[in-house]
Amino acid sequence: MIQLAIFDLDGTLLNTIEDLAASTNYALTQCHFPVRKTEEYHRFVGNGVRKLLERALPEGEKTETNIDRIKEHFLSYYDAHHTEHTRPYDGIDKVLKQLEERGIRLAVASNKYQKATETLVRHYFGEAFAVVLGQRDNIPVKPDPTIVTDILRETGIAAGHVIYIGDSAVDMETARRSQVKSIGVIWGFRSEENMLRENGASYIARTPADIIDICDRL
Secondary structure, eight states: OOOEEEEEEEETEEHHHHHHHHHHHHHHTTTTTOOOOGGGHHHSSSSHHHHHHHHHSSSTOOOOHHHHHHHHHHHHHHHHTTTOEEEOTTHHHHHHHHHHHHEEEEEEEEEHHHHHHHHHHHHHHTTSEEEEEEEEETOOOOSSEEEEEOOOOOOOOOOGEEEEEEEHHHHHHHHHHOEEEEEEEESSSOOOOHHHHTTTEEEEEESSHHHHHHHOOO
């Protein structure tokens, strides 16, 4: 029986791509680098803010110094604008309510930096999530399993009663390394079902309602 559902944030609970793209393009512009098309950012996100900025920089400019320069502009802009276009995916609110009604606790495990993760979750979902963890200083990002291990320790729930839900290969690898079951969702930033399966997805959800059906079977 599932007792805890751990959700990725970007591309799983929230469609954040337009605000991430706008914030990164603002930072690039401030440092006199060319901007990127919004659709390019689907390939750039998922591994934390530094990797996002590195991928957005032009070839030959992907240095630690440049990443540090544009990160300062990105953070100030994103913190002020990250709810302008971001929205929960259709059906997510209903799924969270149904999971709660079944007595399943909820958590977030994100590679977005901690401050923004907490702010966005609180803004869109109130106090629905028992544990909300993002990228923290001196803690490795997903697919390292530390973030899931920390959630399990805080909730006291064993891995055998946990389902991890995300939209990327990083998420599926995180679940595999954490030895928890996983659901790969195909409405997010990377919709390739084969990619999710190849990276260890236990189940595939084509709609948010599928999450409930899968949990009810476990």
